[in-house]
Amino acid sequence: xxxxKWDWPMENREFWDASxxxxxxxxxxxxxxxPHYYPRLICPHCGSHSTQWTESCGKGRLYSYSFFRRAxxxxxxxxxxxxxxxxxxxxxxxxxxxxxAINDEVEVxxxxxxxxxxxxxxxxVK
Amino acid sequence: MTAYIAGIYEHPTRFAPxxxxxxxxxxxxxGALKDAGLSLRDIDGYFCAGDxxxxxxxxxxxxxxxxxxxxxxxxxxxxxxxxQVAEAARAIDEGxxxxxxxxxxxxxxxxxxxPATLTRFREYPENEFELHFSPALVSRYAMCAQRHMxxxxxxxxxxxxxxxxxxxxxxxxxxxxxxxxxxxxxxxSSPLISDPLHRLDCCVVSDGGGAVIVVREEIARSLKQPxxxxxxxxxxxxxxxxxxxxxxxxxxxxxxxxxxxxAGVSPSDIRYLSTYDSFTITVLMAIEDLGFCSKGAGGxxxxxxxLISGNGSLAVNTDGGGLCNNHPAHRGGxxxxxxxxxxxxxxxxxxxxxxxxxxxxxxxxxxxxxxxxGCATIILERE
Numbered sequence: 001x002x003x004x005k006w007d008w009p010m011e012n013r014e015f016w017d018a019s020x021x022x023x024x025x026x027x028x029x030x031x032x033x034x035p036h037y038y039p040r041l042i043c044p045h046c047g048s049h050s051t052q053w054t055e056s057c058g059k060g061r062l063y064s065y066s067f068f069r070r071a072x073x074x075x076x077x078x079x080x081x082x083x084x085x086x087x088x089x090x091x092x093x094x095x096x097x098x099x100x101a102i103n104d105e106v107e108v109x110x111x112x113x114x115x116x117x118x119x120x121x122x123x124x125v126k
Numbered sequence: 127m128t129a130y131i132a133g134i135y136e137h138p139t140r141f142a143p144x145x146x147x148x149x150x151x152x153x154x155x156x157g158a159l160k161d162a163g164l165s166l167r168d169i170d171g172y173f174c175a176g177d178x179x180x181x182x183x184x185x186x187x188x189x190x191x192x193x194x195x196x197x198x199x200x201x202x203x204x205x206x207x208x209x210q211v212a213e214a215a216r217a218i219d220e221g222x223x224x225x226x227x228x229x230x231x232x233x234x235x236x237x238x239x240x241p242a243t244l245t246r247f248r249e250y251p252e253n254e255f256e257l258h259f260s261p262a263l264v265s266r267y268a269m270c271a272q273r274h275m276x277x278x279x280x281x282x283x284x285x286x287x288x289x290x291x292x293x294x295x296x297x298x299x300x301x302x303x304x305x306x307x308x309x310x311x312x313x314x315s316s317p318l319i320s321d322p323l324h325r326l327d328c329c330v331v332s333d334g335g336g337a338v339i340v341v342r343e344e345i346a347r348s349l350k351q352p353x354x355x356x357x358x359x360x361x362x363x364x365x366x367x368x369x370x371x372x373x374x375x376x377x378x379x380x381x382x383x384x385x386x387x388x389a390g391v392s393p394s395d396i397r398y399l400s401t402y403d404s405f406t407i408t409v410l411m412a413i414e415d416l417g418f419c420s421k422g423a424g425g426x427x428x429x430x431x432x433l434i435s436g437n438g439s440l441a442v443n444t445d446g447g448g449l450c451n452n453h454p455a456h457r458g459g460x461x462x463x464x465x466x467x468x469x470x471x472x473x474x475x476x477x478x479x480x481x482x483x484x485x486x487x488x489x490x491x492x493x494x495x496x497x498x499x500g501c502a503t504i505i506l507e508r509e
Contacts, residue, residue: 008254009254012254034369035368035369036367036368036369037255037367037368037369038251038252038254038255038256038368039255040251044367045367063273063371064269064270064272064273064276064373065269065272066264066265066266066268066269066271066272066320066321066322066323067268067318067320067321068262068264068265068268068319068320069317069318069319069320069321070319071260071262075259075260075265077259077261077262077265077266077268077269077320078269079269079371079373079496081371085368085369086368086369086371087366087368087369087371088255088368089255089256089259089261089497090259091259097321102272102273102276113258115258117258119258119259
């Protein structure tokens with residue numbers, strides 16, 4: 001559980017609680033209906049303060065990626081465009097860099113961060 | 127907007143273990159004042175950004191012992207000094223100051239500071255969703271390169287030509303950190319740092335800095351240096367909201383358009399460009415975004431040594447740029463202005479000097495190319 005040591009702002013707590021249950025949430029504006037990323041209290045498209053969390057199907061496509069060889073372990077940093085239309089910064093895990101290609105289909109997994117949060121990362125859909 | 131660049135100075139050091147950051151700021155200030163024929167007492171406007179120690183300009187104003195009537199420390203990343211030339215001109219226009227000093231300095235090499243650590247602050251709102259990936263700057267720029275390659279067929283060899291041109295220029299710069307000319311093969315066979323970017327696609331880490339003096343027209347005419355005036359400027363901030371998403375273009379499109387419009391010139395009028403070169407891809411995208419070729423044609427434009435002075439329609443970074451010469455404080459803005467002024471004065475190294483140059487463009491891309499970024503463009507004219 002993350003309750004005792006939570007020291008990130010409370011405004012996105014629902015996102016992290018859902019992540020812990022294996023669900024990726026996307027922030028969407030109630031007024032202009034556009035999604036945005038990273039999640040925030042106001043809609044950066046129209047300025048509305050009426051935003052809501054919606055469930056992502058967790059599937060998307062690889063928009064771009066890079067392979068940082070010096071990281072330990074080496075890191076595939078990536079942008080993934082979700083089926084819901086937004087693109088987020090993430091990592092591709094359990095995949096061979098040489099076998100990746102832009103537009104590959106990927107799906108979300110969660111990795112536990114040292115601070116207790118479940119971090120959305122992606123794997124190739126076989 | 128009428129103002130003149132009357133003084134420039136680039137610190138010769140690239141490694142400063144024995145000097146404080148504030149001392150480096152003071153040394154570059156003295157150098158630029160001497161170049162202009164002015165003294166610290168003449169300064170009534172002061173501009174710096176996040177590399178200056180202390181809160182905004184306050185500590186440096188005290189350290190230098192100056193009493194500016196006007197200060198500004200707006201930070202848009204490494205291109206800040208380029209935006210500040212325009213800010214200084216505006217302040218001069220409004221009568222808020224007459225003689226403005228812009229300084230940039232730092233010692234990341236002596237401090238062993240990696241550019242990867244630059245944005246690791248929890249308080250940044252994006253970092254609740256990014257910090258856990260520890261995204262290295264080079265990996266972010268590498269993703270831009272990867273996508274550019276995918277969309278437009280850009281190749282590692284084409285990116286390598288940007289480094290080749292920089293190294294060709296740097297061999298004539300006695301202060302440059304890397305003076306050996308390199309080949310395309312040298313670049314693509316250097317170790318991959320973050321695929322698809324190699325070690326030689328990345329700029330240097332160096333200590334030092336530079337300063338620029340911007341003055342009112344009457345003062346410029348009373349001083350000794352050739353007259354270099356600001357003809358147009360543009361500043362633009364960019365960010366991504368997740369939708370739509372495109373990391374193959376920067377807001378240099380906007381800062382560049384504004385500068386062309388104000389100056390009343392077009393890309394075909396520009397023969398010299400100082401442009402931010404944190405990585406080779408930064409240059410390639412800027413050349414497209416500034417309209418020197420169409421989007422996606424950058425790879426072809428930079429190939430075959432065309433950026434080397436005298437070879438093609440556009441010479442780029444004739445001091446060797448950040449890729450080979452200098453990138454003090456992880457910020458490339460001030461050195462870009464300085465080399466453009468050298469070119470306009472006819473003071474660049476004879477091997478790289480463009481003959482009878484009347485116009486030069488200076489462009490900066492600060493922040494990160496894939497996300498939040500600050501671009502500044504100025505067009506300078508030799509009278």
